[in-house]
Amino acid sequence: GAGVSQSPSNKVTEKGKDVELRCDPISGHTALYWYRQSLGQGLEFLIYFQGNSAPDKSGLPSDRFSAERTGGSVSTLTIQRTQQEDSAVYLCASSFAGTSVETQYFGPGTRLLVL
Amino acid sequence: AQSVTQLGSHVSVSEGALVLLRCNYSSSVPPYLFWYVQYPNQGLQLLLKYTTGATLVKGINGFEAEFKKSETSFHLTKPSAHMSDAAEYFCAVSVLGANSKLTFGKGITLSVRP
Numbered sequence: 001g002a003g004v005s006q007s008p009s010n011k012v013t014e015k016g017k018d019v020e021l022r023c024d025p026i027s028g029h030t031a032l033y034w035y036r037q038s039l040g041q042g043l044e045f046l047i048y049f050q051g052n053s054a055p056d057k058s059g060l061p062s063d064r065f066s067a068e069r070t071g072g073s074v075s076t077l078t079i080q081r082t083q084q085e086d087s088a089v090y091l092c093a094s095s096f097a098g099t100s101v102e103t104q105y106f107g108p109g110t111r112l113l114v115l
Numbered sequence: 116a117q118s119v120t121q122l123g124s125h126v127s128v129s130e131g132a133l134v135l136l137r138c139n140y141s142s143s144v145p146p147y148l149f150w151y152v153q154y155p156n157q158g159l160q161l162l163l164k165y166t167t168g169a170t171l172v173k174g175i176n177g178f179e180a181e182f183k184k185s186e187t188s189f190h191l192t193k194p195s196a197h198m199s200d201a202a203e204y205f206c207a208v209s210v211l212g213a214n215s216k217l218t219f220g221k222g223i224t225l226s227v228r229p
Binding site: 004033035042043044045056059099101102104106107108109 | 147149151156157158159160161166205207209210212214215216217218219220222
């Protein structure tokens, strides 16, 4: 079956521009996560969606970052007024029910470069 | 809060040699522990995980790890390295609760010499 897909695979943008990153989770998975992978910070949790519950936004680094999940499936991570420190690989993951013991399945990531 | 420590950033072994990648965790509640592998330009793939029960867990590609509560460790081993094992390895922890996020270590790059 299809895994987690993300688009675009690479994005180059200018400082100050807004960007949108997309994630398509595995069909039937109710939980969706966004993580950021950067050289200085390693892998960091950003946001978590579970079913119809309010998302856990505790990992978002600033109010320039937001995410939504439409129809319980596709998710979009938006970064407004991008800064050079936003350059990183943004990884999306999904799991069946969102419990702590489950395997999270990761997409290939979107590599973002802010010039 | 939970944390994971992976000492060192790079390990190099010869093909056929033992692979040992160290992971120590910190958690005030019982942890769930994971090892993920990342091949170049790919997403993370689960190697193995410990949740409850048997403390020695076996994963894919001949890897295994042992949960040692007294040492707060979850080291990853493989008896004989293969060239295809060259990748970056991440140890991660989660705990029971409303947020099932993974907290990752910094990762270790494994190189395998012919």
